[in-house]
Amino acid sequence: MTILDHAPVLVVVLPLLAAPVVAVLPRPALAGAATAIVAALDLALALYLLVPALDGAVISYPLGNWLPPIGIEYRIDLLAAAMTVLIAGSGTLTALMLPTALGPEVAPGDRPRLFAAFLLCLAGLIGMVVTGDLFNVFVFLEIASLSTYVLIAAGAGRDRRALTAAFDYLVLGATGATFFVIGIAFLYIATGTLNMADLGERLPGAGRRAIIVGSSFLFVGLALKAAMLPLHRWLPNAYAYAPAAVTTFLAMTATKVSLYLLIRLADLVFQTPGELGRVNFAALLPPIGLAMLITGSVMAVTSKDLKRLLAFSSIANLGLMLAALGLGGVAGIAAALINLFNHAIIKGGAFAVTAGIVHRRGSAGLAALAGLSRQMPIAFALLVVAGLGLIGVPLTAGFVSKLAVLQIAAGRDLWLVAGGILLASLITVVYIWRVVEAAMLAPPAEDMPKGDLHPAFLLPAGVLAAATIGLGIDSRPVVELATRIAGQIVGGGG
Known part of the structure; x- marks a missing residue:
């Protein structure tokens, strides 16, 4: 032994x-x-x-x-x-x-x-x-x-x-x-x-x-x-x-x-x-999930702090997982797990970049993002990747996550669920654009600290951003893993 x-x-x-x-x-x-x-x-x-x-x-x-x-x-x-x-x-x-x-x-x-x-x-x-x-x-x-x-x-x-x-x-x-x-x-x-x-x-x-x-x-x-x-x-x-x-x-x-x-x-x-x-608690999950999806997205739009914005976004993303889980069957459980794994990667990357910005600029307020695209271009690029993942843009892991739930909802004529997901994605565009707007268009203060991401943040944020794009281009590892797990659960082998 x-x-x-x-x-x-x-x-x-x-x-x-x-x-x-x-x-x-x-x-x-x-x-x-x-x-x-x-x-x-x-x-x-x-x-x-x-x-x-x-x-x-x-x-x-x-x-x-x-x-x-x-x-x-x-x-x-x-x-x-x-x-x-x-x-x-x-x-x-x-x-x-x-x-x-x-x-x-x-x-x-x-x-x-x-x-x-x-x-x-x-x-x-x-x-x-x-x-x-x-x-x-x-x-x-x-x-x-x-x-x-x-x-x-x-x-x-x-x-x-x-x-x-x-x-x-x-x-x-x-x-x-x-x-x-x-x-x-x-x-x-x-x-x-x-x-x-x-x-x-x-x-x-x-x-x-x-x-x-x-x-x-x-x-x-x-x-x-x-x-x-x-x-x-x-x-x-x-x-x-x-x-x-x-x-x-x-x-x-x-x-x-x-x-x-x-x-x-x-x-x-x-x-x-x-x-x-x-x-049958499963019957409660889709309505709770949809409520979280819309409420979290709307609250994110009103946030003036990047960490709080991402926190409300997490509530919305958790709502998507619950809605998928409530749909049941191998497909529903697999979709929930795909969202779980992918969201951990996307949101981890977003918060890792935020940690680097806070370390450099001392604040996560949207005002502190002024001039980020010019003074911290690497941090800005990594933040944009995470934002695109949260929106669900194709070739990101977020697209795979939302598509997995949308396919089930459309296949079962659950148009309220599908509509809620699409509406939340549109709202996500709004609050991600607020971040991009602050980083690209707002002029930086003269005393704003210079320098891009510290190496301690660059490696974790870079790895997670690469995974966000990589799992969007080739989603098979996560999709196959989630489907195998869901099959074991429904088949009694879990």
Whole structure:
């Protein structure tokens, strides 16, 4: 037996154990380098786990050799492996930016502890994906949430409103976690087990009322964590006032993991893909998704800050994922996953460029973009690529994402859904043009700092921009991956 045989647990334990070590390192530069190394090693482990998953294997790792359902099981299928790569990859790119991005906002002595919080968040998010135990999901949810509150509050070095944003998220996040754990309690009382696969086998013989109540609590808890309308209040301020590099990581992972859990519970526990429990929550997703799609897009138009604009755009994009998921079947689930993966790439690139702009110019306000096209041409080009992806222009990953949902909606004569997507795309043109207009046409102030993107931001933003275009030109990797996963879920192999 080699150490790689323990990869399913190492991918969680590595950042978890590294966090306290990083926190006590004496030099911020050393702590930042250690954080990047740990994140990169975690990505290597995630890629190692993806290989057998692509061949159809489902990895079961019982902790302490206590077999499920008695012991805690880590269960990694293709969906979990792909999500682990997404989270670890996002963490690695963010870790490259953090030491430079936090310089103006966080005192040197506090940075190692903030790097430690970042590693805890990384461990918590991956833990939620790989664990096969429902209560373990709650434990990792709390680890990720508590560290996220700290990461958001770190933005107080530049704007004190970050403290209020972190407190709002704490209150609403704790409320969502409470709903989630109450739902777990109902399911445990009804079945006597917490292993998700075992729950799926026992639920048919459990009491109907307990399952309905338990699944309802789980849905509300996940809805709050995923910032579903009208439970989205925490997201715009959290994204706007957190350090821009932190926002990059959260935009690529946090709400995506909540959507993953929604899919996972419907598949593995309730064995009703497209639903959750004995209540057809899938019927709620298209109207909620359309409302988020339009509302988020309209609010983005009214925003005068680039980070807040992108935050409302994230709400709109999440609405598109929910609408696709609510359509059900292999096509609907595949379309939701295509949007999940592609949006993480596009929005990650947008926030990575924004982090570089904030580092150079000290603000994410649209006024700070004046003269960007001339003074920071690389940053401007990368921002335009991300904007085109959000609009859904052909030859970008965003076009593939929207086309996948539009094809389903048109094929089923769901013209309201199709019309909502097209309307949101037109509104997206408006708010992206506001960004381009400010960057190209507004004259820069004489005292505006000179210089293009710092190399710490150029690499992550460049990689994500290249992926945005590459996956628009050749969409097969993501489309085939999403379709395989959806086929496993609907076919009962997930």
